[in-house]
Amino acid sequence: MTQPETKAVAAAGSPVFQLMRKPSGRLLFSGADGREHEGVVPVRTFPLTAPDEGIALVSADGHELLWIDSLRNLPGYAAALLREELALRDFMPEITRLVSVSSFGTPSLWTVETERGDTVFTLKAEEDIRRLKNGALLIGSGEGVQYGIADITSLDRTSRRLLERFL
Amino acid sequence: MDNASPADAAVAALRQRLAADENVLCTLAVDLDQQLRFASGLLALTNRRLLSLSAGGEWTSWPTVDAGGPGARALELRYFDHAGVGTLELHDPSAEPPRLLAKWRFTLGADVHALRLVRLFGRQQREISSGSRLGVTEPEGAADPRAALCGECGLPLPAGSDICLACARKPQSPPSTWVLLRLWRFARPYRYQLVTGFMLTLASTAATLVPPYLTIPLMDDILIPFQNGRQIESGKVGLILGSLLAAALLGWALNWARTYLLALVSERIGADLRTATFEHLIELPLDYFGGKRTGDLMARIGSETDRICVFLSLHALDFVTDVLMIGMTAAILLSINPWLALATLVPLPFIGWMIHSVRGRLRTGFERIDRVWSEVTNVLADTIPGVRVVKAFAQEKREAQRFRDVNRHNLEVNDKLNKIWSLFTPTVSLLTEIGLLIVWAFGIWLMSRQEITVGVLTAFIAYIGRFYGRLDSMSRIVSVTQKAAAGAKRIFDILDHVSNVPEPARPVRIDAPQGRIEMKGLGFRYGNRSVIQGLELRIEPGEMIGLVGHSGSGKSTLVNLLCRFYDVSDGAIEVDGVDIRRFGVADYRRHIGLVLQEPFLFFGTIAENIAYGNPSASRAEIVAAARAAHAYEFILRLPHAYDSLVGERGQGLSGGERQRISIARALLINPRILILDEATSSVDTETEKEIQRALDNLVQGRTTIAIAHRLSTLRKANRLVVMDRGQVVEVGPHDELMARQGHYWRLYEAQARQVDTEEDDREIEDSGDLRTAVATSQMAHAAQRAPQQSGDA
Numbered sequence: 001m002t003q004p005e006t007k008a009v010a011a012a013g014s015p016v017f018q019l020m021r022k023p024s025g026r027l028l029f030s031g032a033d034g035r036e037h038e039g040v041v042p043v044r045t046f047p048l049t050a051p052d053e054g055i056a057l058v059s060a061d062g063h064e065l066l067w068i069d070s071l072r073n074l075p076g077y078a079a080a081l082l083r084e085e086l087a088l089r090d091f092m093p094e095i096t097r098l099v100s101v102s103s104f105g106t107p108s109l110w111t112v113e114t115e116r117g118d119t120v121f122t123l124k125a126e127e128d129i130r131r132l133k134n135g136a137l138l139i140g141s142g143e144g145v146q147y148g149i150a151d152i153t154s155l156d157r158t159s160r161r162l163l164e165r166f167l
Numbered sequence: 168m169d170n171a172s173p174a175d176a177a178v179a180a181l182r183q184r185l186a187a188d189e190n191v192l193c194t195l196a197v198d199l200d201q202q203l204r205f206a207s208g209l210l211a212l213t214n215r216r217l218l219s220l221s222a223g224g225e226w227t228s229w230p231t232v233d234a235g236g237p238g239a240r241a242l243e244l245r246y247f248d249h250a251g252v253g254t255l256e257l258h259d260p261s262a263e264p265p266r267l268l269a270k271w272r273f274t275l276g277a278d279v280h281a282l283r284l285v286r287l288f289g290r291q292q293r294e295i296s297s298g299s300r301l302g303v304t305e306p307e308g309a310a311d312p313r314a315a316l317c318g319e320c321g322l323p324l325p326a327g328s329d330i331c332l333a334c335a336r337k338p339q340s341p342p343s344t345w346v347l348l349r350l351w352r353f354a355r356p357y358r359y360q361l362v363t364g365f366m367l368t369l370a371s372t373a374a375t376l377v378p379p380y381l382t383i384p385l386m387d388d389i390l391i392p393f394q395n396g397r398q399i400e401s402g403k404v405g406l407i408l409g410s411l412l413a414a415a416l417l418g419w420a421l422n423w424a425r426t427y428l429l430a431l432v433s434e435r436i437g438a439d440l441r442t443a444t445f446e447h448l449i450e451l452p453l454d455y456f457g458g459k460r461t462g463d464l465m466a467r468i469g470s471e472t473d474r475i476c477v478f479l480s481l482h483a484l485d486f487v488t489d490v491l492m493i494g495m496t497a498a499i500l501l502s503i504n505p506w507l508a509l510a511t512l513v514p515l516p517f518i519g520w521m522i523h524s525v526r527g528r529l530r531t532g533f534e535r536i537d538r539v540w541s542e543v544t545n546v547l548a549d550t551i552p553g554v555r556v557v558k559a560f561a562q563e564k565r566e567a568q569r570f571r572d573v574n575r576h577n578l579e580v581n582d583k584l585n586k587i588w589s590l591f592t593p594t595v596s597l598l599t600e601i602g603l604l605i606v607w608a609f610g611i612w613l614m615s616r617q618e619i620t621v622g623v624l625t626a627f628i629a630y631i632g633r634f635y636g637r638l639d640s641m642s643r644i645v646s647v648t649q650k651a652a653a654g655a656k657r658i659f660d661i662l663d664h665v666s667n668v669p670e671p672a673r674p675v676r677i678d679a680p681q682g683r684i685e686m687k688g689l690g691f692r693y694g695n696r697s698v699i700q701g702l703e704l705r706i707e708p709g710e711m712i713g714l715v716g717h718s719g720s721g722k723s724t725l726v727n728l729l730c731r732f733y734d735v736s737d738g739a740i741e742v743d744g745v746d747i748r749r750f751g752v753a754d755y756r757r758h759i760g761l762v763l764q765e766p767f768l769f770f771g772t773i774a775e776n777i778a779y780g781n782p783s784a785s786r787a788e789i790v791a792a793a794r795a796a797h798a799y800e801f802i803l804r805l806p807h808a809y810d811s812l813v814g815e816r817g818q819g820l821s822g823g824e825r826q827r828i829s830i831a832r833a834l835l836i837n838p839r840i841l842i843l844d845e846a847t848s849s850v851d852t853e854t855e856k857e858i859q860r861a862l863d864n865l866v867q868g869r870t871t872i873a874i875a876h877r878l879s880t881l882r883k884a885n886r887l888v889v890m891d892r893g894q895v896v897e898v899g900p901h902d903e904l905m906a907r908q909g910h911y912w913r914l915y916e917a918q919a920r921q922v923d924t925e926e927d928d929r930e931i932e933d934s935g936d937l938r939t940a941v942a943t944s945q946m947a948h949a950a951q952r953a954p955q956q957s958g959d960a
Contacts, residue, residue, distance in 0.1 A: 025256060025267035062892065088272075091203055091252045117205030119198070121274075144251030144275040 017066055019078045027085060029057060031065055040065060042082045047090050048132060055082065092146045093119070095139070098159035104166070107142065114147065121145065126166055137163075177209040177220050184226060189213045193287050195280045199252065199272040210255070210271055212284055212291070217244075217257065219269065229257060229268060231291060241292040242268070246285045248697065253278050255285070278692075282737065347652050349659060350475065353439050357432045364429040368484070371421030372491045376499065377414035379629035381407050383503075386622030430480045437476030440658060444468050447662050453732040455664060467661060471654040478651035486644040489637045496630050503626065504619055510609040511631050518598045519638050525591055532584035539577045546570050599635040606631055669734075674751035680743050680758050682708040682839040682870035684729070690737030691724055691893075698724045699893040702738070708839075711871040713881030715914060716890035722874045725890070726842050729872065730759055742840070760838035760865070764845035766829035768820070773802055774809040776828055780836035788835060796831035797861040798824070823858055830861045841866060843873040855880065878915055887911060 018030045022038065029040040039060035044051055057066040071079050093114035101123075102109035108123045122142035123129070130138040137149040152160060178194060185191070195210040206222030218228045231242060243258040253275050257268040273281065354361060385407050393399050445468055456464075493515075500508035550557060550566045557566050610624040689702035699721045706712055714722045727733050729740060731747055739746045747755055757780075768776050777792055778784040784792075789809065793799045801824050805811040813820060813828075820828070833841065843862065859880065866873075866883070875881050882901070889897040889910045896910050904911035 023264050023266045024258060025270065087203060088252060088254070089249055091250045093205070114205065116203060119205040119274075141251070141274075142276075146251065 019081055021081060027081065029059075029065060037065060041089065042068075042085050044086060044090055047092075048136075048138070051090070055086075092138075092148045095147050095149050095155075097156060098162045101162050101166075108166075110141075112147070121147070123166070129166060177207070178211075181209065181211050181218065181220070184218065185213065186215070189215055192291075193280070193284045195255075195271075195273070195284050196277060197271045197273040198277070199274065201270070201272070203252070203272060208271070210284065212288055214291075217242075217288070219271065227269070231288070231295075241295065242288075243292070244285050244288040246281060248275060248278065251275050253281055255281060347648070347655050350436070350440075350479075350655060353436045353443070354432075356439075357435060360428060360432045364425050364432065365487075367421055367425030367428065368488055369491060371418055371425055372488055372495060374414055374418035374421055376492070376495055376630075377418075378411050379626050379633070380499065381411055381414075382629055383620075383622035383626045386625050387620045388622075391621055426484075429484055433476050433480035436479060437472050440475065441468055441472045444472065444658055444661050447664075451661075451664055453727065464661075467657050471657050474654045475651050475658070478647055478654075482644060482647040482651070485640060489634070489641050492637065493634055496634060500627065500630060503623055504613075507606075507610060507613055507619060507623070507627055511606050511627060514602050514605055515634075515638075518602055518635070519641070521598060522595055522638055525587070525594060528587055529584070529591065532580075532587065535580050536577075536584060539573070539580050542573045543570075543577055546573055595638070599632075599638075602635050603628065603631065669748075670752055671749050674754065675745055675749045677742075677745075677750050677754055677758065680839045683743050684840070684870060684872075685741040685744070686725075686738070687741065688738035689725075689728070689735055689740065691721075691728055691733065692736045697893065699728070700737075702893065702895055704888060704895055704898075706870055706872070708870055709868055710886065711866055711873065711884045713878075713884035713887040714872055714874045714890065715878060715881065715887055715911065717914075718876075720890040721893040722890055723844060724893075726844055726872065726874060729840075730761060730842065731755060757836065758839045760833035760836060760841045760869075762826070762829055762833050762841075762843045762862075762865075766825045768813045768825055768828060770813070772807075772810050772812055773805070773828060776813060777831045777835055779832050784835055789831075792831040792835040793828075795834050795861070795864045796827045797857055797864075798827035798831050801827075823855075826858050827861050830858070830865055834865055839869060841869045841871040843871065843875075845874055845876060878918055889914070 016032045018028075019040075020028050022028050026039045027041070028036060028038050030036045037059045040057050041060075043056045043058050045054040045056055052071045053069065055068040055071060056064050057068065059065050068074065068082075071082060074082070093116040095112045095114050097113040099111040099113060099118075101111070107125070109120055110123055111120050112118070123139065124142040128140040130140070132138055135152045137152065139147040139149070141147060149155070149163075152163060155163065177196070181191065181194070191211055191213050193212045197208045197210055198205060200206045200208065200222045208222050209218075209220040211218045211220075212231075216228045216230045218226060220226055229242065241261070243260050245256045245258060247254055251274060253273050254270060255272075256270045259266045259268055384403075389399060389404060389407070448464065448468070497508065497512055500511060546566075546569055550570070557563060606627055610619065610627060613619045614621070614624060684704075684706040686702055686704040689699055689704075690697070691699040702721075702725070714725065716722055724733075728735055729747075731752060734748065739748070741747065742750075742755075769779065774786070774789050775782075777789050786809075790799070793802055793809075802808055802811075843866075855877075863883065873881060873884065881887060884901075886898055886900055887904055888895055889904070891910060897904055897907065899907070901911075905915065
């Protein structure tokens with residue numbers, strides 16, 4: 001998992017900063033003032049409505065160091081580093097198919113196919129299914145992982161029928 | 168074996184890879200790979216090395232012991248989690264530069280095992296570096312022979328406790344769909360009445376089947392001969408008509424008796440169900456209530472039990488009657504003429520099935536209407552309590568538009584359903600007519616062959632007309648059963664919810680605690696968020712501790728843990744050296760006095776409210792408590808003094824007055840441990856002084872933990888504990904902490920600057936205590952029972 005110690009310097013026009021991954025796996029940030037912060041974390045400010053816009057870099061003690069309008073404006077390496085980090089922070093597998101549910105009552109064990117492989121999770125209560133705009137759903141599992149469904153209508157018939165019993 | 172999961176095969180494979188003298192100390196089934204895809208792997212710690220099986224089936228190992236001998240570089244295993252994903256990282260901190268050797272990821276279901284692995288690993292590394300007991304680390308259970316293991320998962324139990332942390336957090340198994348049968352538990356006490364009711368049903372059904380049978384002699388012996396020119400035998404007519412009347416009267420009486428009896432029983436079952444549910448609900452821990460909406464819980468106990476009751480007394484009863492009737496009719500028809508009976512009965516299942524399938528389409532439609540309807544009420548529930556905000560921001564138009572939108576949606580869904588719905592009744596009658604047609608046709612054919620008489624055919628038509636009519640209501644049983652089952656499920660959801668603040672099997676008695684509190688390695692996780700980690704704190708008996716920190720730093724959570732509203736995820740809280748999980752919950756809480764920011768007064772008199780924690784308190788005790796709480800004088804100013812009624816939230820009393828009543832309430836139970844959670848923060852400074860005087864009386868000689876946003880209110884505290892992100896960052900008296908110029912100093916300075924602006928904010932908040940109840944049809948009933956009483960009129 002060790003990365004080469006490439007440094008990413010922001011392009012002109014965006015704030016000047018450097019970002020690199022230490023061999024310890026943590027992100028090292030040095031801002032315009034030259035101060036270094038180890039263990040910075042990127043935080044999506046609108047993880048659901050605008051995942052690629054408005055990303056805050058937050059230091060290990062919780063203070064905001066840098067605001068990034070959009071990942072697209074960043075140089076490739078920095079963007080890749082941040083995406084890598086964000087992938088863990090906003091771990092939200094997309095459900096592509098519901099294979100089966102153990103019961104229409106809760107708690108219920110759901111066997112699903114996601115874009116990240118097959119898994120089983122517990123739905124503790126119907127309230128854990130949150131409706132988002134445009135038919136998207138966010139399902140909070142009993143294990144703490146959030147699962148997403150981008151669009152109910154794009155699921156197959158069986159999945160839809162299973163899902164509708166919980167909505 | 169630690170994990171009884173798909174990792175079993177991996178564990179078996181692991182055993183084969185072990186050296187002869189190698190012991191597995193702990194395993195962890197990981198379910199995510201490096202790219203965060205779901206794939207199962209295994210991580211195992213032995214007394215020599217850390218072994219890992221990747222999803223691809225490759226084994227990797229890191230020697231943890233043989234590497235260097237005493238004093239050699241130690242590896243580090245770091246654990247953290249975010250968004251429901253736990254990460255373990257194996258670091259080599261002494262390398263130059265420090266390196267990350269490997270990492271594993273897993274969903275948080277496995278975090279108890281992961282934390283144990285980290286703990287064991289850390290212990291092993293410490294033992295190596297200190298050179299003692301090189302590499303002979305024993306599994307936790309074996310190290311301490313007294314430590315019991317959980318019967319279910321084999322993890323060591325927390326010292327002195329019989330509740331396994333891993334199992335307590337496992338989700339309960341889902342309820343079966345035969346949930347309605349579980350209602351038997353509530354029906355059992357009434358089984359004799361139920362049997363009687365069933366007998367009455369049998370008899371009354373039989374009585375209703377007599378009249379069609381009498382049409383046979385009426386036709387064949389009287390009407391047909393009369394048409395053929397014979398005289399009517401008036402005696403015979405009288406007899407038949409008399410029997411018809413008698414059958415009708417008998418049917419009426421029996422029907423009345425069984426309906427009354429069964430309604431009586433089902434009402435009682437419903438009442439028992441309600442009581443049992445509420446009794447269980449009120450015992451559930453706080454976090455259950457945190458996750459549910461009040462309206463939802465009220466609906467469950469109110470309308471769901473009612474729905475089940477109606478189902479039992481009406482639908483289930485009707486269905487049983489119908490089944491009996493069809494069975495008896497079939498028997499009668501077969502006895503009269505088997506062929507015609509067959510022709511009559513054969514179409515029945517088809518017609519039943521067709522009605523059912525039309526109903527099935529309707530059902531999904533009705534469910535959609537239910538959902539849309541709840542959206543309509545949601546807009547109401549959202550807007551009416553927040554009406555001040557709506558008006559303040561001049562958004563009336565928007566809310567009206569929102570309501571219009573959901574209402575239109577409601578209309579559209581209804582229109583769509585009505586298309587099918589309006590087709591339904593005509594369809595049923597059409598099918599009935601077709602059924603009758605078959606009977607007519609077959610009957611006429613049989614008559615032409617002289618096999619039956621006109622009377623028999625008439626009787627058949629009379630019988631069949633009855634039960635085709637019942638087919639519709641019978642087909643409804645499926646959907647009402649489903650609805651009742653859903654209701655029963657929601658009820659049993661509550662009844663089955665096992666408290667996650669379990670009562671110990673052998674509680675330790677707690678009579679007169681001293682009030683020494685120790686928090687050891689405390690960790691608490693709420694959902695997938697870690698709120699408190701590794702917190703250590705020791706509080707001496709009689710000491711007053713001020714808990715300060717930013718909001719969200721875990722102060723209130725710490726207090727909730729101390730009250731045992733929740734149980735810790737990790738570590739332990741000890742009172743007088745005993746883990747609080749070993750005390751009986753109610754027994755323990757009796758020694759804790761809690762004064763909250765928003766004092767809650769129940770509907771009742773002031774005296775009853777003060778004596779809430781100890782209803783048997785004498786009047787003298789109540790008055791003494793009120794005096795000590797500086798509530799005495801204002802109570803005397805009320806028209807009925809201690810007998811004045813206070814309302815739902817103590818309307819008619821000011822915030823400070825309510826707070827002093829709640830202080831008196833806490834004083835009356837004379838607790839050893841006192842918790843003040845922002846007790847003075849919702850009142851103005853003047854009132855705060857009065858409350859402060861009352862509090863000074865209260866804290867005397869008690870172990871006190873006070874949370875205060877306004878630091879000035881903690882002057883009397885012996886020590887201040889500063890919390891930040893779930894950890895204690897500073898401890899010490901005010902002066903010392905100020906001198907240190909650390910966290911506390913920064914908080915204090917920031918507050919000194921903000922004091923003015925803050926006062927302004929608070930005034931606005933205070934006046935905003937408008938609580939409008941949204942009276943949906945179900946809740947209106949309940950709301951009427953809690954009239955908004957003020958002090959007195």
